[in-house]
Amino acid sequence: MDIKKSLIIAKREVLSNIKRKRFLITTILVPIFLISISIFGSFLAYNIEEAKIGYISNISFPKMLVVDNKTTLYFIKYTSLDVAKKDLINGNLSYIVIVPNDYLKTGEVIIYSKTKTINPLVLESIKNELIKYILKDKVDNLTYNRVINPLNLKIYTISKVGVSQENLITQLLPMGYTFLLYIIISSLSGLVVASTIEEKQNRIIELLLNYTDPESIMIGKIFGISILGLIQGIIWILFALPILFIYAVKISPFITLLAILSFILGYLLYSSLLCGLSSLFSHPRDASQLITPVILIQMIPIMLSNLILFNPNHYIAKILTYFPFTAPYVLIMRVSVANIPINEIILSLTILFVSVIVSFILSIKLFKIGILIFEEGLTLKRAIKIIKSNLKSLL
Numbered sequence: 001m002d003i004k005k006s007l008i009i010a011k012r013e014v015l016s017n018i019k020r021k022r023f024l025i026t027t028i029l030v031p032i033f034l035i036s037i038s039i040f041g042s043f044l045a046y047n048i049e050e051a052k053i054g055y056i057s058n059i060s061f062p063k064m065l066v067v068d069n070k071t072t073l074y075f076i077k078y079t080s081l082d083v084a085k086k087d088l089i090n091g092n093l094s095y096i097v098i099v100p101n102d103y104l105k106t107g108e109v110i111i112y113s114k115t116k117t118i119n120p121l122v123l124e125s126i127k128n129e130l131i132k133y134i135l136k137d138k139v140d141n142l143t144y145n146r147v148i149n150p151l152n153l154k155i156y157t158i159s160k161v162g163v164s165q166e167n168l169i170t171q172l173l174p175m176g177y178t179f180l181l182y183i184i185i186s187s188l189s190g191l192v193v194a195s196t197i198e199e200k201q202n203r204i205i206e207l208l209l210n211y212t213d214p215e216s217i218m219i220g221k222i223f224g225i226s227i228l229g230l231i232q233g234i235i236w237i238l239f240a241l242p243i244l245f246i247y248a249v250k251i252s253p254f255i256t257l258l259a260i261l262s263f264i265l266g267y268l269l270y271s272s273l274l275c276g277l278s279s280l281f282s283h284p285r286d287a288s289q290l291i292t293p294v295i296l297i298q299m300i301p302i303m304l305s306n307l308i309l310f311n312p313n314h315y316i317a318k319i320l321t322y323f324p325f326t327a328p329y330v331l332i333m334r335v336s337v338a339n340i341p342i343n344e345i346i347l348s349l350t351i352l353f354v355s356v357i358v359s360f361i362l363s364i365k366l367f368k369i370g371i372l373i374f375e376e377g378l379t380l381k382r383a384i385k386i387i388k389s390n391l392k393s394l395l
Helices: 003-017 021-046 081-089 120-135 141-148 168-201 204-211 214-246 253-278 284-303 305-310 315-322 327-337 342-370 380-389
Strands: 050-057 064-067 071-077 095-099 110-113 155-158 163-166
Touching: 003 168, 003 214, 021 214, 050 081, 050 120, 064 120, 071 120, 081 095, 081 110, 095 120, 120 141, 168 204, 168 214, 168 253, 168 284, 168 327, 204 214, 214 253, 214 342, 253 284, 253 327, 253 342, 284 305, 284 327, 305 315, 305 327, 315 327, 315 342, 327 342
Parallel strands: 050 071, 050 095
Antiparallel strands: 064 071, 095 110, 155 163
């Protein structure tokens, strides 16, 4: 392998891929879009000017209630449910609330709505009015306010290093990291596949083979797109910095180092494997058969995030820590919320590192075979057959 020629190929990869619309959209527009949608959605969920609520109950609700100085709720008493339903269907009401006579015994409250969800402000207001009814003439204002808002929660984590206070942002960081890693690895791996097939279609790969060996080509491609990943990661972090600064979030240097190391190893594992496998195909449509399994594997930690974050020592979480394709995600999620023994961390990273080496060795050998195959409409079944027929040379 010629390092100098690999660097030249890497430079070419950076210059050719940094101009791709896919890279620009993923790097700049996606974070802006996600942040905007999240803020906009959260704002609209609670931003209602007024709502008319019909109720059938022996409990008296206020005729008008102003919530957070911006939302006005009008409570209208009904004696007939049929009449209330007609007004709801005709748009004269937003909701119908029924509080049965045995409410104190059962706690049952029935709500009719034209939608399957109830606005959080409306639910909170109804709950507060019911609490006020239950506690009427029984407690003072101080006790009442504490019942309404019983928790002013402060969470501290303790370890041998010391004690640190947590907040909502620090609790969301592991999931933020997981989504960030997922998007970056998916987009960069996609660039590796697209670049490999494109060069094969345009016969550029043949020119490169006259220039250097397959090992240098593959290493150069992966290294070049790794630089794009670094650029992408830095830009995304810049988007996140204002939030981290506003909430004064402190991130452990150890977790930061571990996250960087996990990202590098995770990316190298996925990109090397996809680079070798995609070299078998001559059309992006055919190679898309590879992308679906990769996406599904990477989504396992996301789908099991509740288990990993709230029960980080569960045996499933531990297994995923040692499985190389999920380790980059699960390891950081577990370390962020619990004190994981150092031997588990070392074992996970060791397995991941060895997997990267094995992946590179197999992918380079597969790359040598794949770049010489020009078969249109290659199916995954046919690709597996080719791999099996060349298994001895691969091993």
